[in-house]
Amino acid sequence: MTRLAQLQTPALVLDRGVLATNLADMAEAVGRTGVHLRPHLKTAKSVDVARLAVAGQFGGIAVSTLAEAEHFAAAGFRDILYAVGIVPAKLDRVAALVRSGINLMVVTDDPDTASAIVARAGAVPRVLIELDCGEGRAGIAPDSDQLLAVASKLGAACAGVMTHSGHSYACADFAAMAALAEVERQAAVLAADRLRAIGTDVSVVSVGSTPTSRHAAHLEGVTETRPGVYMFQDLQQIQLAGLGIERIAVTVLAAVTGRRPADRAVLIDAGGIALSKDRSTATMPVDYRFGLMLDHLGQPRYGDAIVQRANQEHGLVSVPAHTPFEELTVGTLVRVATNHVCMTAAAYDRYHVVDGDDVVVATWPRVNGW
Amino acid sequence: MTRLAQLQTPALVLDRGVLATNLADMAEAVGRTGVHLRPHLKTAKSVDVARLAVAGQFGGIAVSTLAEAEHFAAAGFRDILYAVGIVPAKLDRVAALVRSGINLMVVTDDPDTASAIVARAGAVPRVLIELDCGEGRAGIAPDSDQLLAVASKLGAACAGVMTHSGHSYACADFAAMAALAEVERQAAVLAADRLRAIGTDVSVVSVGSTPTSRHAAHLEGVTETRPGVYMFQDLQQIQLAGLGIERIAVTVLAAVTGRRPADRAVLIDAGGIALSKDRSTATMPVDYRFGLMLDHLGQPRYGDAIVQRANQEHGLVSVPAHTPFEELTVGTLVRVATNHVCMTAAAYDRYHVVDGDDVVVATWPRVNGW
Numbered sequence: 001m002t003r004l005a006q007l008q009t010p011a012l013v014l015d016r017g018v019l020a021t022n023l024a025d026m027a028e029a030v031g032r033t034g035v036h037l038r039p040h041l042k043t044a045k046s047v048d049v050a051r052l053a054v055a056g057q058f059g060g061i062a063v064s065t066l067a068e069a070e071h072f073a074a075a076g077f078r079d080i081l082y083a084v085g086i087v088p089a090k091l092d093r094v095a096a097l098v099r100s101g102i103n104l105m106v107v108t109d110d111p112d113t114a115s116a117i118v119a120r121a122g123a124v125p126r127v128l129i130e131l132d133c134g135e136g137r138a139g140i141a142p143d144s145d146q147l148l149a150v151a152s153k154l155g156a157a158c159a160g161v162m163t164h165s166g167h168s169y170a171c172a173d174f175a176a177m178a179a180l181a182e183v184e185r186q187a188a189v190l191a192a193d194r195l196r197a198i199g200t201d202v203s204v205v206s207v208g209s210t211p212t213s214r215h216a217a218h219l220e221g222v223t224e225t226r227p228g229v230y231m232f233q234d235l236q237q238i239q240l241a242g243l244g245i246e247r248i249a250v251t252v253l254a255a256v257t258g259r260r261p262a263d264r265a266v267l268i269d270a271g272g273i274a275l276s277k278d279r280s281t282a283t284m285p286v287d288y289r290f291g292l293m294l295d296h297l298g299q300p301r302y303g304d305a306i307v308q309r310a311n312q313e314h315g316l317v318s319v320p321a322h323t324p325f326e327e328l329t330v331g332t333l334v335r336v337a338t339n340h341v342c343m344t345a346a347a348y349d350r351y352h353v354v355d356g357d358d359v360v361v362a363t364w365p366r367v368n369g370w
Numbered sequence: 371m372t373r374l375a376q377l378q379t380p381a382l383v384l385d386r387g388v389l390a391t392n393l394a395d396m397a398e399a400v401g402r403t404g405v406h407l408r409p410h411l412k413t414a415k416s417v418d419v420a421r422l423a424v425a426g427q428f429g430g431i432a433v434s435t436l437a438e439a440e441h442f443a444a445a446g447f448r449d450i451l452y453a454v455g456i457v458p459a460k461l462d463r464v465a466a467l468v469r470s471g472i473n474l475m476v477v478t479d480d481p482d483t484a485s486a487i488v489a490r491a492g493a494v495p496r497v498l499i500e501l502d503c504g505e506g507r508a509g510i511a512p513d514s515d516q517l518l519a520v521a522s523k524l525g526a527a528c529a530g531v532m533t534h535s536g537h538s539y540a541c542a543d544f545a546a547m548a549a550l551a552e553v554e555r556q557a558a559v560l561a562a563d564r565l566r567a568i569g570t571d572v573s574v575v576s577v578g579s580t581p582t583s584r585h586a587a588h589l590e591g592v593t594e595t596r597p598g599v600y601m602f603q604d605l606q607q608i609q610l611a612g613l614g615i616e617r618i619a620v621t622v623l624a625a626v627t628g629r630r631p632a633d634r635a636v637l638i639d640a641g642g643i644a645l646s647k648d649r650s651t652a653t654m655p656v657d658y659r660f661g662l663m664l665d666h667l668g669q670p671r672y673g674d675a676i677v678q679r680a681n682q683e684h685g686l687v688s689v690p691a692h693t694p695f696e697e698l699t700v701g702t703l704v705r706v707a708t709n710h711v712c713m714t715a716a717a718y719d720r721y722h723v724v725d726g727d728d729v730v731v732a733t734w735p736r737v738n739g740w
Contacts, residue, residue, distance in 0.1 A: 008463075009457070009459070010740060011740075042682055084627065084683045085627035085628050085700070086627075087627055089625060110700045112700060116701075130628075136630075136633075137637065137679070137684055138628045138637050255459060257456075257457055257508070258455050258480065258508045258509075259480070267508050272713055276646075277646060277648040277649065278647045279647065279649065309507070311507065313412070313435065314454065314507055330458075331457045331459060331486075340647075343643065343647060349739065369717075369719060
């Protein structure tokens with residue numbers, strides 16, 4: 001039996017009980033809308049997590065890299081949406097997946113790229129046209145002429161539309177998330193209707209961020225939603241969702257490497273690489289700087305013990321008064337919750353899985369890179 | 371012959387001519403001081419780079435993880451300083467390296483840890499006591515009682531002292547860097563003298579950041595300096611050093627995935643994971659947000675084309691007026707210089723090496739993780 005104390009730090013810890021709670025919560029919320037839940041594996045990048053996330057669902061997944069698509073395909077997943085705009089140089093790998101029998105969908109918003117996709121006779125993936133529902137990132141306006149131009153290039157390869165309201169992370173409350181979910185839904189449905197009017201067979205109308213998937217009042221006309229970070233939660237997401245620290249499933253196991261008693265600060269061996277430099281909580285009600293230090297069981301034993309600085313391999317944590325600073329001797333194990341778990345997890349090749357205590361019950365690999 | 375256009379994006383590109391220039395420049399600067407140059411491999415994490423960096427030097431290297439120490443030891447490096455505070459749980463790996471004949475040095479500033487280190491009879495590494503020369507991170511004050519307390523626990527295992535002026539990255543000009551180099555030197559020499567006064571055999575007096583290594587007026591009493599990021603440079607370091615973009619050796623190869631003509635913006639397939647979320651230029655004369663987009667040869671063809679947003683797999687780049695926005699079609703290759711190359715490189719398992727053009731002349735692996 002391996003315990004956390006036997007691991008080399010820093011290491012990534014996943015609590016499977018918390019994961020199960022988070023999965024059930026989203027499944028229930030999306031279930032109420034009647035649309036498919038297509039878990040986005042960009043956060044977890046793990047076959048083990050993916051199998052839990054699709055249990056009871058229709059089986060489709062979304063991914064953010066072709067490395068993920070290839071990894072999940074090899075593990076038996078057959079319905080995969082690669083949800084980042086495709087470029088022509090990646091079509092060889094797409095073609096290989098299509099030829100192997102994977103129901104692979106790619107996305108584009110560009111007429112020339114659409115032409116390049118359909119030129120691959122015999123290995124053409126299904127394609128979703130990406131829409132901009134207000135985020136101002138990828139995608140075209142649902143009422144634009146370009147929508148029809150892309151669809152015309154795609155012809156029978158067009159399977160529908162997709163959009164993403166990443167700006168939901170800036171919503172102040174649930175009402176704003178519900179309102180944005182409706183904006184997202186209307187954008188997707190408008191585009192789908194316009195495509196159907198020109199004879200396109202629109203079978204997929206895909207939306208979704210974690211906040212809008214959770215708080216949509218209804219999703220009429222939508223076929224699926226693609227949340228991802230809900231599985232693990234993080235210091236940004238719990239503030240958006242009004243949840244407690246106990247809903248964060250993934251934390252970084254670290255060790256105290258030094259003490260600064262005069263400052264009530266400790267150094268830990270989790271710095272910028274181990275935690276990521278993501279500052280997503282900078283503009284939120286609580287700014288956690290680079291993370292929140294918990295005890296080795298993931299409990300908030302040190303109050304708002306915030307990682308104030310993150311150098312490459314050093315984290316500097318301020319330890320509030322009236323918490324047991326004296327027990328934080330060199331070598332003491334702690335866990336750190338971070339701002340944005342998608343970024344943090346990317347530094348690790350595996351999860352050490354626990355279930356509420358310090359016993360490592362499994363090791364689950366991740367697929368990083370591209 | 372492989373060209374950059376044949377790589378899958380995002381990918382990490384290293385220009386070996388620029389690397390050679392940067393190595394020669396630091397070798398010359400440190401050579402003037404007469405101390406050893408111990409290249410810190412925390413940035414490069416590459417045996418191929420390390421061999422170039424130690425050429426003409428005394429052969430010692432510094433590392434930031436035990437994974438690096440093991441990797442470089444396996445490649446034949448014999449004098450290795452693991453320059454991050456050790457914790458007792460890592461002493462098994464230290465002992466294995468010591469037993470294999472590596473001249474491994476570790477650092478601590480903690481009396482209890484010192485005791486744990488020397489308790490490993492037969493496999494005790496040499497130890498440097500870490501000093502705080504004003505950075506406020508790890509290390510003890512050179513005039514403190516704790517210095518002697520740690521030395522007394524270490525006994526014959528104590529090989530000397532080390533300190534790091536990471537706060538040199540906040541210096542406004544070369545005079546300030548030279549002044550800080552002198553503070554760093556004096557801290558190290560004071561501690562070394564105090565240790566010698568109690569009979570310790572101080573053979574190593576180690577200092578150094580890239581700015582202070584480059585701008586020290588003299589290093590009397592110091593034996594070695596440990597710069598690291600000088601090999602590659604980045605958008606932070608060139609501003610500190612008054613250098614041009616052409617001195618940045620490592621960039622991210624990316625492809626345009628989408629266009630927003632109304633905003634003169636493009637999307638690229640290098641986002642927060644590929645570039646890192648490091649914001650080290652936020653308080654500098656030029657704030658590059660998440661990076662600067664160059665052409666595929668690493669030339670500044672698009673003016674201040676700054677990566678304004680970095681989501682997980684999307685970078686959003688604003689393209690200044692009077693630069694050739696129209697040529698940035700989907701699939702166009704670009705290179706991105708980033709704020710902090712130590713953080714950026716950590717997302718990749720290899721360098722694709724070029725020499726001034728787009729021909730890939732070598733692939734050099736990196737050692738990530740811990």
